[in-house]
Amino acid sequence: MFIWLLWACGGVAKESVMDSGPALGSALFNFSVSNGVRQNSNLSDPLSGAVYGSLFHAEEVSATGPLDGAESAADVEVYGVDLTVDEVSVITWTSPAIPPRAYRFLGFFDVDGNGDTTRDPESGDPVTLPSVNEFTIVSDTEVAVTISFDLVYF
Amino acid sequence: MVMLLLACADKESAAPTPASPGVIDVRVEVPAAEEGYFDLVGPEYTIEPYTEVMYCSYITNTTGTDLIVPYVDGLQGEYGHHVVLLATDVEKPDGTTEDCSSATSMANLHAYVIADLELPAGAAVRIPGDVQFVMQSHYVNTTGTPILTRDVMRFTVVTESEVEQYAAPFAATSLGFELPPMETTDLSFDCEFPEDISMSLVGPHMHEWGTYFETLIGPTEDELETVLLVDPWRTEYRDDPPIQLFLENPKPVSAGSIVRTRCVWYNDTNEPITFPEEMCATFGYMVGTDQPMDCRIN
Incomplete structure (x- = not known):
């Protein structure tokens, strides 16, 4: 059982794409929030802002976040995500080409707008949970993934 | 930090026997004793195929002192759902292990500490020295093969003077x-x-x-x-x-x-x-x- 670092800044090393393994693939993200986030009284600001996060190999993410030494396969910065009305964001993000395998996304929705100064969530920012947002990259394919922020950080 | 070492419910766990043929071994390795930790080692327990069970192990507290615990690491094998330390109103012989899946079997058991959950800095749980430990393990064997389990709870322990609240x-x-x-x-x-x-x-x-x-x-x-x-x-x-x-x-x-x-x-x-x-x-x-x-x- 149980959590719970909801978000932890990962390492900065990127997936090596230089070796001759199977053909690479990519992911196309858009973003959403759960009803629990949308109705949450602890939400600090309207559901609009930047998304910051990282992709990790799925097996390197535990219930408490990335394992010690886990390296991000790609870092995510997406500006202008607006979920004040839309259930799913119009804005998308496309990953670089990465090896086919299972990944998890960990990140936060910077609705209070200070992600330029701190890349950690603050009270009132929606965050991902380590147990969700897992997807599998397939060779020569762009996999569509809707990332869900399921809890408001406190 | 205090020096509190291993307390075992299963005295044979330090030298485990191999699992029987046809049984999946998901036992947690018993960690080496380390200063600053108290390890509670559960019994070996076999769970039949396609079975969900909570089993409770009654372990006499031999430390004779309160444990001051800021964190507990619950170590379970594959198919584990949770392991938690409970205290009991009704003590049973040391080493008693029984199915405690039903609501009635939980009537005399109370949680003392929850594994893997953080406390604020400076906070710790006090586990009285005069309560019998009950280690509850919950497994869901989704396979068609019996699984052999053994859980460990590793308590970080501190002295009273290190606790702010x-x-x-x-x-x-x-x-x-x-x-x-x-x-x-x-x-x-x-x-x-x-x-x-x-x-x-x-x-x-x-x-x-x-x-x-x-x-x-x-x-x-x-x-x-x-x-x-x-x-x-x-x-x-x-x-x-x-x-x-x-x-x-x-x-x-x-x-x-x-x-x-x-x-x-x-x-x-x-x-x-x-x-x-x-x-x-x-x-x-x-x-x-x-x-x-x-x-x-x-």
């Missing part, structure tokens, strides 16, 4: 519900906090038929405030629940305040579902007390 777990649990087949059930129940505390963590517990979970807290029914809202409930939350942390700013709660738990399920089977196949509970940590709260509604 004490903490204790709370749980509000409904035991008496029944979910009719092919229907949505919406259940709410209330418990009361008996003393002034602050909450550092609130978590939900339901199983795979859950669709919605909410915890509200307030001094009166008219002043209830949502502190945890999980909508939709996901199957993954059974094992990795979305915890609301208040580590930096524990939330004050006055004595007599209500904690209301609301669970919504959809039973998509043709049979009624009851505890423990499904569950409905709010759990968490309180700071400012060393007395656990265990509220059960039948």
